[in-house]
Amino acid sequence: MSDPSRPPALARAPLPETADVVIVGGGIMGLATAWNLARLSDKPLRIVVIERGYLCGGASGRNGGGIRAQWASETNIRLMKRSIAICADFATRMRINVWFRRGGYLFLARTEERAKQLAASAELQRSHGLPTRIVDASEVRELVPDLDVSRVVCASWNPDDGVVFPWPFVWGYARAAIGLGVSLHTHTAVEDLVTEGKRVVGVVTARGVVRAPRVLVCAGAWSPTITRRVDVELPSKPHRHEICSTEPLKPFLRPLVGDLQNGLYFSQSMRGEIVGGISNERVPEGLDQKSSARFLGLYARALSQAMPILGHVKILRQWAGCYDLTPDGNPLCGEVDEAPGLFLMSGFMGHGFMMAPIMGELFARHLLFDEERELFERWNLRRYREGKLLSESMILG
Amino acid sequence: MSKIIVCRCEDVTLHELDEAIAAGHRDLESVKRFTGFGTGYCQGKQCVALCARMLATRGGEAAAMPITPRPPFHPIAVHKLAALVEDEDEDDRRPR
Numbered sequence: 452m453s454d455p456s457r458p459p460a461l462a463r464a465p466l467p468e469t470a471d472v473v474i475v476g477g478g479i480m481g482l483a484t485a486w487n488l489a490r491l492s493d494k495p496l497r498i499v500v501i502e503r504g505y506l507c508g509g510a511s512g513r514n515g516g517g518i519r520a521q522w523a524s525e526t527n528i529r530l531m532k533r534s535i536a537i538c539a540d541f542a543t544r545m546r547i548n549v550w551f552r553r554g555g556y557l558f559l560a561r562t563e564e565r566a567k568q569l570a571a572s573a574e575l576q577r578s579h580g581l582p583t584r585i586v587d588a589s590e591v592r593e594l595v596p597d598l599d600v601s602r603v604v605c606a607s608w609n610p611d612d613g614v615v616f617p618w619p620f621v622w623g624y625a626r627a628a629i630g631l632g633v634s635l636h637t638h639t640a641v642e643d644l645v646t647e648g649k650r651v652v653g654v655v656t657a658r659g660v661v662r663a664p665r666v667l668v669c670a671g672a673w674s675p676t677i678t679r680r681v682d683v684e685l686p687s688k689p690h691r692h693e694i695c696s697t698e699p700l701k702p703f704l705r706p707l708v709g710d711l712q713n714g715l716y717f718s719q720s721m722r723g724e725i726v727g728g729i730s731n732e733r734v735p736e737g738l739d740q741k742s743s744a745r746f747l748g749l750y751a752r753a754l755s756q757a758m759p760i761l762g763h764v765k766i767l768r769q770w771a772g773c774y775d776l777t778p779d780g781n782p783l784c785g786e787v788d789e790a791p792g793l794f795l796m797s798g799f800m801g802h803g804f805m806m807a808p809i810m811g812e813l814f815a816r817h818l819l820f821d822e823e824r825e826l827f828e829r830w831n832l833r834r835y836r837e838g839k840l841l842s843e844s845m846i847l848g
Numbered sequence: 849m850s851k852i853i854v855c856r857c858e859d860v861t862l863h864e865l866d867e868a869i870a871a872g873h874r875d876l877e878s879v880k881r882f883t884g885f886g887t888g889y890c891q892g893k894q895c896v897a898l899c900a901r902m903l904a905t906r907g908g909e910a911a912a913m914p915i916t917p918r919p920p921f922h923p924i925a926v927h928k929l930a931a932l933v934e935d936e937d938e939d940d941r942r943p944r
């Protein structure tokens with residue numbers, strides 16, 4: 452059955468013994484890459500995606516669905532602008548409702564210093580054709596009448612940013628990839644890598660071995676556990692991030708509001724719920740997806756201060772997922788020097804969802820046609836070996 | 849044919865559950881995402897056991913923990929949560 456608005460069911464087909472490309476991880480990165488590889492290749496490629504759990508079980512099914520082009524680095528602005536264009540077209544192209552709501556992103560500055568940073572970033576964004584403007588407290592109030600603006604210096608406002616419901620993106624990519632012949636296997640974990648000398652030539656699962664000249668690690672926060680099988684240590688670390696959702700309300704909140712001071716963010720989904728989270732440095736180390744009462748307190752205090760009227764709204768559910776944090780805030784992409792045949796597509800911090808539509812395409816072009824060399828050189832793991840770190844200051848959560 | 853409701857909040861019928869299983873979904877997390885059961889106001893408290901049983905009797909995989917339960921147990925207002933102890937350490941879960 453192929454109801455396009457539902458997750459595709461996967462027959463328990465046997466794992467192929469060989470493939471041209473094996474992708475570890477069926478999150479949005481792995482699936483967007485698989486679909487783009489299948490779609491763009493001149494000749495038919497045998498692509499196998501192996502996912503340990505069910506679709507949407509990783510960060511791709513747990514995130515806030517925020518997509519924005521308001522960034523502080525040129526690369527992120529350029530890429531995210533293209534990603535949003537793909538998102539805007541996704542429903543038509545993939546025949547699936549993604550509940551895309553373009554309500555804009557409003558970043559609040561509470562200090563003069565932050566105001567200066569936002570102004571510089573807005574300038575850079577405008578030079579890339581974005582409509583970002585710095586608005587004063589009274590205009591902030593017009594945009595979100597119930598916000599307490601008494602301590603707001605100014606805000607950065609881009610009406611073209613938006614929010615989506617993440618699940619149908621994952622299903623849309625999965626279904627389209629399967630339609631192009633990609634072989635997707637859920638409930639199957641990659642347990643080890645097959646090597647010949649230093650070269651990685653396949654993966655080992657409980658259901659068999661798949662040999663392939665290219666193995667792509669798209670396992671999000673779990674990526675270091677995969678590369679460790681061949682003694683490659685990644686600088687990235689899992690960081691639990693919590694989020695929650697209220698009872699549904701009549702639509703009244705237009706933008707996603709973000710406060711770079713405490714990392715609070717909240718927006719209203721198409722279903723009417725207020726979905727939001729907050730930065731929380733003190734979380735248990737490692738891969739942990741449990742939710743905590745401490746988060747609810749932190750978030751509730753910040754939210755009811757920022758927008759007192761929300762104090763009476765009830766929280767219905769909270770959950771958590773893992774960010775994949777790199778020390779310089781930029782991802783880890785491309786082939787690993789120490790293990791030829793092994794490619795990374797990880798380290799996407801707390802914003803990999805919005806990057807996937809464009810990164811899936813660029814990664815496919817890079818693998819197929821050797822395009823985007825400069826980007827994949829800059830984001831290669833080797834920058835850590837060579838000490839050439841990058842930066843990005845507009846990080847939320 | 850009469851309708852049999854398996855999830856009251858989201859109005860999911862037994863027929864829809866059967867459809868999900870017929871489509872090939874074998875585990876409860878996937879069936880939940882296919883039908884939307886358990887995602888409404890009660891957050892699954894009234895329907896999870898029933899849906900798990902239906903799936904199990906139809907040859908699906910019955911896990912020990914059918915789906916991850918999401919706190920809070922009851923919906924709670926933001927201003928009440930804001931009064932939670934400022935610096936309570938979550939790792940400090942000793943009974944008190």
Ligand SMILES: Cc1cc2nc3c(=O)[nH]c(=O)nc-3n(C[C@H](O)[C@H](O)[C@H](O)COP(=O)(O)OP(=O)(O)OC[C@H]3O[C@@H](n4cnc5c(N)ncnc54)[C@H](O)[C@@H]3O)c2cc1C
Nearest residue numbers: 476478479480503509510511514515517641671772803805
């Ligand atoms: C609460 C929260 C809110 C967020 N909000 C936003 C937001 O608003 N906007 C945004 O752009 N981003 C957001 N993010 C970040 C975003 O969700 C991630 O960056 C993105 O989903 C990463 O996609 P991925 O495919 O790389 O990873 P994942 O979706 O985590 O996929 C990796 C997959 O690999 C699988 N896997 C792991 N180990 C193995 C193995 N051994 N074998 C096989 N498979 C394996 C996992 O099961 C998982 O499904 C948020 C994240 C969280 C947790």
